[in-house]
Amino acid sequence: MFGPPKAPKIKGIMHPRFDEILTPEALAFLAKLDGASAGRRADLLAARRERSKRIAGGEPVDFLAETASVREDAAWQVAAPAPGLEDRRCEITGPTSRKMSINALNSGARVWMADFEDATAPSWFNVVDGQLNLFDAIRGNLDFTDENGKEYKVGEKTPTIVVRPRGWRLCEKHLTIDGRPLPASLVDFGLFFFHNAQALIDAGAGPYFYLPKLESHLEARLWNDIFVQAQALLGIPQGTIRATVLIETLPAAFEMEEILYELRDHSSGLNAGRWDYIFSYIKTFANSGPEYVLPDRANVTMTTPMMRAYTELLVSTCHKRGAHAIGGMAAFVPNKADPQVTEQALAKVKADKEREAADGFDGSWVAHPGLVATCTAAFDAVLGDRPNQLDKQRPDVHVTAADIVNPGSTPGQVTLAGLRTNIAVALRYLTAWVSEQGAVAIDNLMEDAATVEISRTQVWQWLHYKTKLAEGLVVTRKLVDELIEHEVAELHAQAKDERAHRHVDEARDVFAEAALGDDLPGFFTPYAYVRYLIARPLQPTGPIGPDDLRMSERVPREHQPA
Structure with a gap:
């Protein structure tokens, strides 16, 4: 041992x-x-x-x-x-x-x-x-x-x-x-x-x-x-x-x-x-x-x-x-x-x-x-x-x-404002996260990674089931893309230099990877970390697969349980 x-x-x-x-x-x-x-x-x-x-x-x-x-x-x-x-x-x-x-x-x-x-x-x-x-x-x-x-x-x-x-x-x-x-x-x-x-x-x-x-x-x-x-x-x-x-x-x-x-x-x-x-x-x-x-x-x-x-x-x-x-x-x-x-x-x-x-x-x-x-x-x-x-x-x-499971017990509806908020807050937080800030004050709330996790999984789920909004619209990829582009444009308008613009684009990439794919990733952090937070010489340049995210699980036989 x-x-x-x-x-x-x-x-x-x-x-x-x-x-x-x-x-x-x-x-x-x-x-x-x-x-x-x-x-x-x-x-x-x-x-x-x-x-x-x-x-x-x-x-x-x-x-x-x-x-x-x-x-x-x-x-x-x-x-x-x-x-x-x-x-x-x-x-x-x-x-x-x-x-x-x-x-x-x-x-x-x-x-x-x-x-x-x-x-x-x-x-x-x-x-x-x-x-x-x-x-x-x-x-x-x-x-x-x-x-x-x-x-x-x-x-x-x-x-x-x-x-x-x-x-x-x-x-x-x-x-x-x-x-x-x-x-x-x-x-x-x-x-x-x-x-x-x-x-x-x-x-x-x-x-x-x-x-x-x-x-x-x-x-x-x-x-x-x-x-x-x-x-x-x-x-x-x-x-x-x-x-x-x-x-x-x-x-x-x-x-x-x-x-x-x-x-x-x-x-x-x-x-x-x-x-x-x-x-x-x-x-x-x-x-x-x-x-x-x-x-x-x-x-x-x-x-x-x-x-x-x-x-x-x-x-x-x-x-x-x-x-x-x-x-x-x-x-x-x-x-x-x-x-x-x-x-x-x-x-x-x-x-x-x-x-x-x-x-x-x-x-x-x-x-x-x-x-x-x-x-x-x-x-x-x-x-x-x-x-x-x-x-x-x-x-x-x-x-x-x-x-504990109790599906359908939570009152309320899925609304356009809720969809917009999930996208906006997630992109704003991710823009800060890829610039190495983990705790961010947004709309009078101290947000951390959990905010993005809730936001992007809700967006994925609403897309997956084509959820009908209280206003009568259906959550479609076209609607979500329009809301993303609106928020990205707002963030670019606030960006003060090339680095800030780059972080906005990186945030959009992370959100797309975590919320818009056919499958729902377990967490946004492994992809975002490997793609943007590790030292640049260590960052992969092509597509990131499971092996890139799970390299720490490739344990030699002598470290495997008996």
Whole structure:
């Protein structure tokens, strides 16, 4: 298990201070993690694809019969809350760029989810620079001066840092072994853990993580084995790592208890990743018939029956096992120029967080420092001086598979405005993403990659089923192309230089690839990353096929599971 694998080769530019992160010792650590897990990861990703095909062929999505004993065993519990994670009533999320990191650390939230996943466009610079910023933050050395001379410094009281690595599906093309890219999740987890685990422990906390996009308890088991190995390699006590799993895929909603069980010694709860969950619902049933077509995404709220079933099951499951239940994102960005819009939006955020607190959630997410006070106040009203409400059981919750799937339960219609919004917001976000920005304020909302995923899967589904709009039009390729061209023209009109114009065209290409083909790609990010974000010498010049996207799954026989 701990043999001497080959050292990874660096294919990205070594910017200033990158050598502090990409040390020979850190790279050797990554190689050991990869050698023990790469084969299992490849098999699990293949299993995802096979299951998706079976569901498209009519296989029902349901709770697993083979793990019923885990759900029925009332004795087991997850580990007690770790230092710094007892009180999570308000968590702020955001990318690991220097300025955004300082803003998050000064936000007044209890936890900062430092995001290498949806809020970070994973260019080589962003990935390693993010590690440097976390390295400095943990050692009290993080500051920043912007182009106008404004200085940013971190205050004395800061949130507990929880890192979200990229998901299992993604690779890091700038670090390879024998030409095979390393799994991006291992790069993000491994570099952070290697450099900072002991420093965090010495400061009274620990190495804590959010795990994204899991689709099964077997994927959670792989993470748990990686945690065990990483702690053993660095001589850190087992159980020091803690991980909160985002339940943001439909398959994972049916395996919440099993996921907690697999990670029980390292678990710190579950999070209701609402936006990606909606995307996953659409993707899971994309080929299952028009009855699974959802209305405009603005209508898919947390009070719709299928979303209500999912969140109530999450709280019930977590508290049954002694785990934190963390609520979904509030993405509003306060607008100083429009106090009325801000007042109305804050009222909605307040109502959303009050509902979550009343339902039993122990805390929730916000995307902007201006929402921290609103979220905290909502949970203060329920928690008082208590750090959480783990003792609040939900024996009244009885959720069935039909409740979670519940096609047609979401009120509302598909409208021309909804179609236009999906196209416009996706293209605006993608234009920023290909220019290496992962968190983008659009129409007073902080958008990340989940926005594009929902938008482009809805457009694909509406096209696929020739959905009739409320106005009487049918969603056709001609109509969609006209709306795309209109939005692209608007973006070109706003472009200030040749680079900006190029990014608009790249965004249109990504959207076409992700939303307009005969088949629906699982995610937009693998194609967009390989085509536009990796170093230019590594970018393919011709068509991109599955082998280009899955090179990290081509694992030598010695790394395959026995």
